[in-house]
Amino acid sequence: MKAAHPEALPIAGGTDVMVEINFDRSRPASVIDLTKVAELDEWGPEHGYLRIGAGVTYTRIIDELSDRLPGLAMASRTVGSPQIRNRGTVGGNLGSASPAGDAHPPLLASRAMVELATTAGVRRMPAREFYVGPKKSAMRKDELIAAFLIEPSSGPQQFSKVGTRNAMVIAVCSFALALDAKLKRVGTGIGSAAPTPVTADEAEAFIEGVLDEGGLWEKRGELDPSALVRFGELVAAASRPIDDVRGTAAYRRHALAVLARRTFAWAWDEYRRKTTK
Amino acid sequence: MGRVPPENDKVKVTLTVNGRRVVADDVWEGESLLYVLRERLGLYGSKNACEQGECGSCSVYMDGTLVCACLVLGGQARDRDIVTVEGIGEGEALHPVQQAFVDAGAVQCGFCTPGLIVAAHDLLRRTPEPTTVEIREALAGNICRCTGYAKILDAVHLAAERMASK
Numbered sequence: 481m482k483a484a485h486p487e488a489l490p491i492a493g494g495t496d497v498m499v500e501i502n503f504d505r506s507r508p509a510s511v512i513d514l515t516k517v518a519e520l521d522e523w524g525p526e527h528g529y530l531r532i533g534a535g536v537t538y539t540r541i542i543d544e545l546s547d548r549l550p551g552l553a554m555a556s557r558t559v560g561s562p563q564i565r566n567r568g569t570v571g572g573n574l575g576s577a578s579p580a581g582d583a584h585p586p587l588l589a590s591r592a593m594v595e596l597a598t599t600a601g602v603r604r605m606p607a608r609e610f611y612v613g614p615k616k617s618a619m620r621k622d623e624l625i626a627a628f629l630i631e632p633s634s635g636p637q638q639f640s641k642v643g644t645r646n647a648m649v650i651a652v653c654s655f656a657l658a659l660d661a662k663l664k665r666v667g668t669g670i671g672s673a674a675p676t677p678v679t680a681d682e683a684e685a686f687i688e689g690v691l692d693e694g695g696l697w698e699k700r701g702e703l704d705p706s707a708l709v710r711f712g713e714l715v716a717a718a719s720r721p722i723d724d725v726r727g728t729a730a731y732r733r734h735a736l737a738v739l740a741r742r743t744f745a746w747a748w749d750e751y752r753r754k755t756t757k
Numbered sequence: 758m759g760r761v762p763p764e765n766d767k768v769k770v771t772l773t774v775n776g777r778r779v780v781a782d783d784v785w786e787g788e789s790l791l792y793v794l795r796e797r798l799g800l801y802g803s804k805n806a807c808e809q810g811e812c813g814s815c816s817v818y819m820d821g822t823l824v825c826a827c828l829v830l831g832g833q834a835r836d837r838d839i840v841t842v843e844g845i846g847e848g849e850a851l852h853p854v855q856q857a858f859v860d861a862g863a864v865q866c867g868f869c870t871p872g873l874i875v876a877a878h879d880l881l882r883r884t885p886e887p888t889t890v891e892i893r894e895a896l897a898g899n900i901c902r903c904t905g906y907a908k909i910l911d912a913v914h915l916a917a918e919r920m921a922s923k
Contacts, residue, residue, distance in 0.1 A: 491830060495810055499828070502809065508787070513830065513833050561899075562895055563825045563876070564810055564828075566822045566824055647894075
């Protein structure tokens with residue numbers, strides 16, 4: 481249907497699309513209601529990944545997947561309100577590709593894949609290549625987001641978001657962290673502090689180096705506080721924030737350094753506790 | 758909602774509202790469920806304010822799930838089961854949640870009340886004895902500009918007590 485009507489706007493939970501229509505910011509020539517496509521509401525294991533349909537709501541991610549995807553579940557809990565979480569979907573977050581979307585940082589941190597479908601077949605691409613500009617993704621006009629694929633956590637994960645209150649907040653900035661104890665890898669994701677959701681590659685490489693050199697993964701050893709500070713600085717340096725109604729660029733950089741430092745300290749503490757009993 | 762819907766692309770939507778099968782005619786493709794409820798079906802309980810899911814005044818159940826009616830496309834409600842604030846009580850009798858709002862003085866201007874009633878009803882259905890924190894969390898998507906929320910929290914606690922003792 482999307483192939484036959486490339487101009488049609490797909491709608492799932494409507495938490496973005498309906499706002500555009502209600503405020504007359506866009507009047508799509510036609511819409512495609514994805515909520516009647518049952519396959520999009522399903523999730524299950526696939527070759528070591530979890531394949532999660534684009535229509536699975538935030539409420540279901542929290543209720544059904546918190547144990548396997550703690551980072552994404554934490555981010556999901558910060559989305560809007562119960563009413564919004566009951567309708568909003570990760571697929572919709574990907575479709576809108578807003579830099580402020582709460583699902584993006586954990587998808588980046590966990591190196592998730594996005595599955596795009598057409599009548600001709602499907603292709604999968606890393607989330608790290610999906611976001612190409614403000615509210616722009618690598619999805620083509622004839623494609624629909626079918627699912628995303630994400631590995632169940634193999635280490636502590638965190639998500640933190642800055643906003644003016646606990647609920648109904650568009651992130652001033654946000655940060656997601658995923659420790660992969662199996663591959664000894666660190667994943668990051670930054671929200672609301674660049675034209676797109678971004679990763680902090682240098683910060684990842686730096687802290688992986690520190691953990692490797694000290695043999696800290698094996699020892700479950702203590703991390704030098706100065707390394708945490710440096711990690712925070714490198715995360716802040718990876719952002720490209722602007723001044724806007726929600727906050728200034730300087731504030732966002734500062735806050736990101738704090739979020740990165742804190743979340744890493746929490747995650748590393750959790751990793752050390754888990755095995756030292 | 759001062760917009761003029763285009764003349765073409767009108768559709769008929771059949772849905773169940775408060776247990777009754779109803780038909781909404783001439784629904785424009787971009788029309789929200791809230792508009793269908795209020796303007797097509799004459800159910801004015803659900804309130805129209807922010808039109809962006811921020812205020813919760815239009816909270817209704819769709820197939821048993823709490824949603825903002827302003828964010829549901831009319832067409833998406835086809836063949837769904839909707840319960841509005843008008844369907845919360847039994848006939849003319851108030852539901853304990855509604856009675857508690859009256860008794861606790863949780864209603865001032867009343868605009869946010871229908872949405873809060875449905876959201877509180879949804880909370881107590883899932884969590885019969887909620888803590889204050891759980892109530893705050895559950896009602897975080899419903900904005901009240903009069904009461905300061907204290908009386909609303911009282912009302913939900915009161916409703917929970919009364920429902921537990923029945």
